[in-house]
Amino acid sequence: MDAAAQRRFREFVAQRTPALMRVAYLLAGDQHAAEDLLQTALTKTAARWRHLQHADPEGYVRKVMYHEQVSWWRRAARRRETPTHPVPDVAGDDPTGNSDLRLSMREALQRLTARQRATLVLRYFEDRSETEVAALLGCSVGTVRSQTYRAVKRLRALAPELALFT
Amino acid sequence: MNPFDDHIRVTLQELAEEAVPVNLADQALRGARRRRVAIATAGAAVFAAVGLGVAPLALADIGHGTNPADNSRPPAPSTTEYTPAPQVPPPPAPSPTVTSTVAPPHGTTPPPTTTPPATTTPPPPLPSPTVWGIASTPPPVPSPTR
Numbered sequence: 001m002d003a004a005a006q007r008r009f010r011e012f013v014a015q016r017t018p019a020l021m022r023v024a025y026l027l028a029g030d031q032h033a034a035e036d037l038l039q040t041a042l043t044k045t046a047a048r049w050r051h052l053q054h055a056d057p058e059g060y061v062r063k064v065m066y067h068e069q070v071s072w073w074r075r076a077a078r079r080r081e082t083p084t085h086p087v088p089d090v091a092g093d094d095p096t097g098n099s100d101l102r103l104s105m106r107e108a109l110q111r112l113t114a115r116q117r118a119t120l121v122l123r124y125f126e127d128r129s130e131t132e133v134a135a136l137l138g139c140s141v142g143t144v145r146s147q148t149y150r151a152v153k154r155l156r157a158l159a160p161e162l163a164l165f166t
Numbered sequence: 167m168n169p170f171d172d173h174i175r176v177t178l179q180e181l182a183e184e185a186v187p188v189n190l191a192d193q194a195l196r197g198a199r200r201r202r203v204a205i206a207t208a209g210a211a212v213f214a215a216v217g218l219g220v221a222p223l224a225l226a227d228i229g230h231g232t233n234p235a236d237n238s239r240p241p242a243p244s245t246t247e248y249t250p251a252p253q254v255p256p257p258p259a260p261s262p263t264v265t266s267t268v269a270p271p272h273g274t275t276p277p278p279t280t281t282p283p284a285t286t287t288p289p290p291p292l293p294s295p296t297v298w299g300i301a302s303t304p305p306p307v308p309s310p311t312r
Binding site for chain 2: 001021024035047049106
């Protein structure tokens with residue numbers, strides 16, 4: 001990659017990192033895993049930057065992130081990272097109640113499968129249609145519908161306090 | 167729209183705001199360079215391994231001859247060099263014939279020995295018929311001139 005292409009790549013990353021990091025954070029579940037996921041996607045994008053810089057690099061980064069998230073190899077690699085100590089910060093009571101719900105939702109999202117979480121993020125955060133989600137994840141529309149249905153059903157079961165909104 | 171779906175949407179947006187943006191351009195560029203070097207190294211290693219594996223076979227094939235079709239054919243059996251039996255006659259084994267123990271009756275020829283006739287070596291010398299006191303040739307006829 002020449003100097004001009006590197007400069008354009010840096011500009012693209014600096015401009016689109018906040019939006020991409022939000023998606024990575026929702027997909028991965030925590031900050032470190034999100035940075036790891038986004039860096040993997042950007043590395044693959046940089047390797048193909050010559051062909052992508054005049055096309056849709058952000059779409060490519062998002063697609064790589066979704067595919068990496070549901071990749072069996074990546075999940076197997078991350079499964080080897082076993083936490084040996086409990087998380088030091090423990091959430092306390094929130095007078096507003098809003099943070100409690102958010103924490104419950106975060107914990108419930110963590111317990112979904114990677115494909116269910118990716119489907120939820122695409123459908124509810126990015127407001128993609130079922131056809132677009134199917135194309136991005138490389139599956140059928142029926143699979144997207146069933147994954148969405150199961151993910152919502154599991155969220156209701158894992159976080160009963162969210163059922164107050166039904 | 168289902169209120170539960172709205173709640174999922176709002177909660178996801180709130181969760182996404184917790185993400186801290188980090189500029190990963192330098193790490194991505196370094197990773198892409200490392201990835202390119204790793205792929206090139208792996209390709210060279212595979213090429214070298216295949217070359218080291220194939221080259222001795224190719225050299226051995228060239229060393230056997232220029233026409234590989236001739237090398238693939240099995241050698242024809244040589245009939246001139248093969249000697250089924252040694253030229254030296256085998257030691258005379260004691261023949262399990264009855265001639266050594268039982269004398270044949272007068273006027274009969276001794277029975278043949280049991281040596282196999284297929285061998286090219288000359289059969290061991292048979293005992294002379296004179297042993298049994300029988301002349302195999304008739305006695306000389308006196309010349310009529312006498």
